[in-house]
Amino acid sequence: MVDNFFRPKSVAIIGASANPKKLGNNILVNFKKRFKGKIYPVNLNEDVIEGLKAYKNVTDIKDAVDLAVVVVPANIANRVVEDCSGCGIKSIIIITAGYRESGSEGIILENRLKNIITINNLRVIGPNCIGVLDTYSGVDTIFSPFERMERPKKGKISVISQSGSFGTAFLDWCAQHKMGINKFVSFGNRVDVDECDLVDYFSKDKDTDLVVIYLEGPKNGRELMKNLKKTTKIKPIIVLKAGKSDKGAKAAASHTGTLAGSYKIFSSAMRQVGATEAKTLDELFDFTKVLSKQRAAKGNRVAIITNGGGYGVLSADACFYEGLKLAEFSHSSVETIKKVMPGFAGVHNPLDLIGDATEERFETALATLIKDTNVDIVVVFIWALGTTLDSGVVDVISKIAETSKKPIICGGLGSKYTIDMLLRLENSGIPTFSTPWRAMKAAKVLAEYGKVKKI
Amino acid sequence: MVDNFFRPKSVAIIGASANPKKLGNNILVNFKKRFKGKIYPVNLNEDVIEGLKAYKNVTDIKDAVDLAVVVVPANIANRVVEDCSGCGIKSIIIITAGYRESGSEGIILENRLKNIITINNLRVIGPNCIGVLDTYSGVDTIFSPFERMERPKKGKISVISQSGSFGTAFLDWCAQHKMGINKFVSFGNRVDVDECDLVDYFSKDKDTDLVVIYLEGPKNGRELMKNLKKTTKIKPIIVLKAGKSDKGAKAAASHTGTLAGSYKIFSSAMRQVGATEAKTLDELFDFTKVLSKQRAAKGNRVAIITNGGGYGVLSADACFYEGLKLAEFSHSSVETIKKVMPGFAGVHNPLDLIGDATEERFETALATLIKDTNVDIVVVFIWALGTTLDSGVVDVISKIAETSKKPIICGGLGSKYTIDMLLRLENSGIPTFSTPWRAMKAAKVLAEYGKVKKI
Structure with missing residues (x-):
């Protein structure tokens, strides 16, 4: 009734x-x-x-x-x-x-x-x-x-x-x-x-x-x-x-x-x-x-990808306070990603693709880490204010998300240019958040619900 | 140098x-x-x-x-x-x-x-x-x-x-x-x-x-x-x-x-x-x-004014968790506000002006409580989705804020209609927040800085 x-x-x-x-x-x-x-x-x-x-x-x-x-x-x-x-x-x-x-x-x-x-x-x-x-x-x-x-x-x-x-x-x-x-x-x-x-x-x-x-x-x-x-x-x-x-x-x-x-x-x-x-x-x-936008996660091992070093630091902090684990990248992931990075840059989690990252660098990093068996969730925090990365990165992320069985969460902070990018990500079904901590809390919810559903 | x-x-x-x-x-x-x-x-x-x-x-x-x-x-x-x-x-x-x-x-x-x-x-x-x-x-x-x-x-x-x-x-x-x-x-x-x-x-x-x-x-x-x-x-x-x-x-x-x-x-x-x-x-x-928009507060006694009952409940919770005090309204404040309220409605803190509140009801409440010696900060959380309150409430609040020596913080939650009202409040120098808890955290900062400055 x-x-x-x-x-x-x-x-x-x-x-x-x-x-x-x-x-x-x-x-x-x-x-x-x-x-x-x-x-x-x-x-x-x-x-x-x-x-x-x-x-x-x-x-x-x-x-x-x-x-x-x-x-x-x-x-x-x-x-x-x-x-x-x-x-x-x-x-x-x-x-x-x-x-x-x-x-x-x-x-x-x-x-x-x-x-x-x-x-x-x-x-x-x-x-x-x-x-x-x-x-x-x-x-x-x-x-x-x-x-x-x-x-x-x-x-x-x-x-x-x-x-x-x-x-x-x-x-x-x-x-x-x-x-x-x-x-x-x-x-x-x-x-x-x-x-x-x-x-x-x-x-x-x-x-x-x-x-x-x-x-x-x-x-x-x-x-x-x-x-x-x-x-x-x-x-x-x-x-x-x-x-x-x-x-x-x-x-x-x-x-x-x-x-x-x-x-x-x-x-x-x-x-x-x-x-x-x-x-x-x-x-x-x-x-x-x-x-409403993402599936539950199989575990709580998070990979963080960013081109803004500060976001990496803030995300790692949030990860710790939310009781999530920073995933240990597999050896082969590290080797694959190293190939697209400048020589002096280290490859570790949080992964700082550096301020001059291009969409290709994001593509290699995300496509590699989403397949890494040590990773349950990928959080991508985009700094869109530089000149080397344009909104093409949205298509790259959306395409990988389409076929991914693991959840991807994105974030970014800024005014119109950044907000437009985030909106396009949301329109292709990827949840976005304005700050690293909020993104990480969202990741935790997916990990917790994964436990409830026993996926 | x-x-x-x-x-x-x-x-x-x-x-x-x-x-x-x-x-x-x-x-x-x-x-x-x-x-x-x-x-x-x-x-x-x-x-x-x-x-x-x-x-x-x-x-x-x-x-x-x-x-x-x-x-x-x-x-x-x-x-x-x-x-x-x-x-x-x-x-x-x-x-x-x-x-x-x-x-x-x-x-x-x-x-x-x-x-x-x-x-x-x-x-x-x-x-x-x-x-x-x-x-x-x-x-x-x-x-x-x-x-x-x-x-x-x-x-x-x-x-x-x-x-x-x-x-x-x-x-x-x-x-x-x-x-x-x-x-x-x-x-x-x-x-x-x-x-x-x-x-x-x-x-x-x-x-x-x-x-x-x-x-x-x-x-x-x-x-x-x-x-x-x-x-x-x-x-x-x-x-x-x-x-x-x-x-x-x-x-x-x-x-x-x-x-x-x-x-x-x-x-x-x-x-x-x-x-x-x-x-x-x-x-x-x-x-x-x-x-950047408000002066420090002399103490941590907060008056909450809202026309959305749920916001009153959420604000009272936030007040407690942030270690702020819900101000005890003076007897004369209660009497003044009672005159503009429907008969069945109680006057206490958080003050629920009820969903059919008009700008006049907001005006009486805010003008009274801002002068109440038991109150250090006023937080106004507006529900703008009803039909009795229109954007005139912005002018009412702005005018009182102009001459007030106590800080006023506003909040509201919604899409374009609400956001436009909040923007107009911000343009007249009143900080606004999208949720009661964020408004209350902001109130706490003013109270804490008041202690540092010994005002």
């Missing part, structure tokens, strides 16, 4: 509005842009909204409705949910805020809502949430206008977010970085559908290759662990826990009414079930990028 | 070339773009290069030359330095590589160079370096073409970098982020001029407000500490140490011939002398931004 939230044939938007300043208008407008099914706006005072016939009440709709989106004020939202149930709608997204998160009266409201759900056997996402985005079906309850929040392209990443603001910002970030999204759910107070349901659903969803979760606190820790453990054997899951500290937990309580629980226990549980924990938003973004 | 590297009236470029593929051409072309003084290209085989009369030998130049830039191969560079000395040039930048960093023959060459310098009382930057950029005088020995590496605008930040590749990428990053640079020195093998000389120079330089240092290992730790301690009382200094790990130190040795030394000792020394240590490049960028 969770499937109904993503692929309904018809949707009622209750609280749809003609006023562009209202959420009920934004949601209707956004639905109209992409949703192929039938849309029924519901509003007491209007006959037509945004060119669609409007209904006074959801009970006035004579056709079957698969999904209801509720955007009315909290004091009438529960009654609307009962109306929905009365006319056979079993899947409901409640955007409305003013429930548990807002104090004692809200708690009473939410408890009543829970009863209505149980008695009528409904499935509800929310309340106090931003709801659902499905890039394929066009379900889009996110009230942010398209000109403020870009919608990401279609893809294989599915997202679960307790926070609506963070969730939408994450989608906006994905859009900007050309990362494809499949399904997105922000469940707010999660009176019913929760992260356990969704992890279970995404574990079986063929269109989802990677699951990203922002969680302030699990609703049912034991069940979540079971579902995560089952899923990480098939596809990677990234989890960011908010509300780690006492004050953070307190903030979570007034945000989504969540009991945040002990972070230490949560963190060690994530390790046990093979989920990838992101400790910061930067990590969440970087890990999403690397796990 | 260090001043001569930045403000020479005339420069000889020895190894200047007509071939655009050669560094000696790139450097000449870049000098020509901005340098107002006289330029003398020196090349054995050319009469005219890039429209300028060329000289066979530096000794053929009859006029006084203030600065020589040497770009000839290592096997003749030392002789060229002697020639320079012979005709009275006392300041020399040696770009040429192939010295100490390249092994035993290079060490012999470098030792000979050292003798030449001592005997003739010269000042030398390099060898194996990228040299000097002065955005005011136009001295620019960076061989990266302008179309690959943007030059930053004029400003008050001066940079010391042992690594050329990192140093140039940092400048390129500054250009992209509209951060103004004053002077830049990459000294590579630092046979003579080192970080101690430069810290001393920048401490007295009225045009420098902030010093940023990338160092693989100090040449003279004790003297450096003395100079840093003296300088941090006047202006902030940020240091990134590379070569922290054994493998990183080894990489540093073959990069700039540096002995990296113990990182633990270095790190605690930095704390002692009041320098701000950046542990990663991301920190280096963020700390540079915040210290």
Whole structure:
């Protein structure tokens, strides 16, 4: 029944509005842009909204409705949910805020809502949430206008977010970085559908290759662990826990009414079930990028290739602090690479191809090391500001990556010229990072997930 | 005499070339773009290069030359330095590589160079370096073409970098982020001029407000500490140490011939002398931004204002892990802010203005908390994807920041719409960060530097 939230044939938007300043208008407008099914706006005072016939009440709709989106004020939202149930709608997204998160009266409201759900056997996402985005079906309850929040392209990443603001910002970030999204759910107070349901659903969803979760606190820790453990054997899951500290937990309580629980226990549980924990938003973004673009690694022996000596030093440091191993190049690799290097230059890891490196030097180094049996992952950090290396190096790396069974991660730092090169690398499926440490953390994630998947 | 590297009236470029593929051409072309003084290209085989009369030998130049830039191969560079000395040039930048960093023959060459310098009382930057950029005088020995590496605008930040590749990428990053640079020195093998000389120079330089240092290992730790301690009382200094790990130190040795030394000792020394240590490049960028745009804070009590509940939770966590205090708002602040909040919403720190916040709500909150005597720093994290808040909030924040004596830091996460808002904030001098944790780390730097300056 969770499937109904993503692929309904018809949707009622209750609280749809003609006023562009209202959420009920934004949601209707956004639905109209992409949703192929039938849309029924519901509003007491209007006959037509945004060119669609409007209904006074959801009970006035004579056709079957698969999904209801509720955007009315909290004091009438529960009654609307009962109306929905009365006319056979079993899947409901409640955007409305003013429930548990807002104090004692809200708690009473939410408890009543829970009863209505149980008695009528409904499935509800929310309340106090931003709801659902499905890039394929066009379900889009996110009230942010398209000109403020870009919608990401279609893809294989599915997202679960307790926070609506963070969730939408994450989608906006994905859009900007050309990362494809499949399904997105922000469940707010999660009176019913929760992260356990969704992890279970995404574990079986063929269109989802990677699951990203922002969680302030699990609703049912034991069940979540079971579902995560089952899923990480098939596809990677990234989890960011908010509300780690006492004050953070307190903030979570007034945000989504969540009991945040002990972070230490949560963190060690994530390790046990093979989920990838992101400790910061930067990590969440970087890990999403690397796990969506690259395969897991067979081990943690990293080869570093660069033409910027300083990057080699910084990468070696990062390698050490992240607990990765600097690969020992095989004798034959060293001999092959020596042939293309200036006489005075040493060949060791990190491999400094020197500031005057050409794309041919990069090609020999990368093609050799990717085949070296002592190497599990190759990190290439490019200094694009010299004159001997031009953007042809992108084609060289992309071509080798095409047939490589080992992951390749790239990096570079600079403005337009460098950023354009990195973008071209990303377009051919190679994840790129702006600093050596971020690249190395990403490498570690691939090595760790390789252990979980036992590849 | 260090001043001569930045403000020479005339420069000889020895190894200047007509071939655009050669560094000696790139450097000449870049000098020509901005340098107002006289330029003398020196090349054995050319009469005219890039429209300028060329000289066979530096000794053929009859006029006084203030600065020589040497770009000839290592096997003749030392002789060229002697020639320079012979005709009275006392300041020399040696770009040429192939010295100490390249092994035993290079060490012999470098030792000979050292003798030449001592005997003739010269000042030398390099060898194996990228040299000097002065955005005011136009001295620019960076061989990266302008179309690959943007030059930053004029400003008050001066940079010391042992690594050329990192140093140039940092400048390129500054250009992209509209951060103004004053002077830049990459000294590579630092046979003579080192970080101690430069810290001393920048401490007295009225045009420098902030010093940023990338160092693989100090040449003279004790003297450096003395100079840093003296300088941090006047202006902030940020240091990134590379070569922290054994493998990183080894990489540093073959990069700039540096002995990296113990990182633990270095790190605690930095704390002692009041320098701000950046542990990663991301920190280096963020700390540079915040210290160049904001004043130090009187304490570590932070007020967090946001309209995205999730950001409040994440910020509170970051606050805790960074050792900052969540300020206790005064009773009168709470009362004032309550008046503009919806009835059900609580007023506490982090302050969640709720997703439907308007610019007026932000204005009341920020104007109130910036005056609260329990608050030392205000961090504002904006969720710009809703419909009630538009970019007018930028003007509100900028106006309050104009007259505020306490630092304000902003943040936001998203694509074009959000990024444009953040850019406008930065243009009015407010540092912005993409994630709550980065904003909080920046806040911590202001609090720590406040202690050093005893404000």
